[in-house]
Amino acid sequence: xxxxxxxxxxxxxxxxxxxxxxxxxxxxxxxxxxxxxxxxxxxxxxxxxxxxxxxxxxxxxxxxxxxxxxxxxxxxxxxxxxxxxxxxxxxxxxxxxxxxxxxxxxxxxxxxxxxxxxxxxxxxxxxxxxxxxxxxxxxxxxxxxxxxxxxxxxxxxxxxxxxxxxxxxxxxxxxxxxxxxxxxxxxxxxxxxxxxxxxxxxxxxxxx
Numbered sequence: 001x002x003x004x005x006x007x008x009x010x011x012x013x014x015x016x017x018x019x020x021x022x023x024x025x026x027x028x029x030x031x032x033x034x035x036x037x038x039x040x041x042x043x044x045x046x047x048x049x050x051x052x053x054x055x056x057x058x059x060x061x062x063x064x065x066x067x068x069x070x071x072x073x074x075x076x077x078x079x080x081x082x083x084x085x086x087x088x089x090x091x092x093x094x095x096x097x098x099x100x101x102x103x104x105x106x107x108x109x110x111x112x113x114x115x116x117x118x119x120x121x122x123x124x125x126x127x128x129x130x131x132x133x134x135x136x137x138x139x140x141x142x143x144x145x146x147x148x149x150x151x152x153x154x155x156x157x158x159x160x161x162x163x164x165x166x167x168x169x170x171x172x173x174x175x176x177x178x179x180x181x182x183x184x185x186x187x188x189x190x191x192x193x194x195x196x197x198x199x200x201x202x203x204x205x206x207x208x
Contacts, residue, residue, distance in 0.1 A: 042072040044193045051168055054201055055133055062128050065089045066116040066136040071100050073135060078106050090116050117150045120158045130160040141173040148177050156181040165202040170195055178202045
């Protein structure tokens with residue numbers, strides 16, 4: 001068989017294996033911990049682009065993500081992050097953390113198995129005092145009682161003045177929690193997502 005004809009088939013098979021492997025991991029994580037995973041389907045590229053639009057990448061030294069899943073946001077963030085920046089992801093599901101450690105080899109990437117409520121301790125453990133931006137797709141409406149408010153409070157504390165908490169959700173529950181700590185919350189909506197989702201950007205007061 002012609003070698004040139006085999007190569008495209010091999011590349012296609014390899015890409016398909018990576019794709020279904022990723023979806024398999026994502027689906028398994030949802031089935032095992034449905035209350036901790038926001039959706040059965042990863043976010044669309046439209047949601048990713050709109051969610052990250054307000055970020056000032058030139059001044060971003062530490063970007064944190066809660067519930068990274070299989071890395072849907074990780075790669076777009078790393079593409080935009082400065083060379084001296086860091087991306088820290090935190091997830092309570094070791095399945096996702098192990099997968100991300102295997103598949104993302106960028107030296108700026110740090111994956112931690114833990115709770116977002118402990119973000120301050122985790123940030124200090126990697127040598128930082130504060131974060132510039134924190135992104136979350138955690139389903140605040142289904143989290144165990146008390147967990148959502150604790151996460152939002154810890155997030156506000158760890159953010160630098162002028163930083164922001166970026167949240168995408170199917171419900172407005174997260175905004176209720178955010179309003180207790182963030183005086184300025186911008187809101188958006190992305191139709192081209194399964195399911196359509198609400199977007200929130202909570203900005204920490206510069207004078208805080």
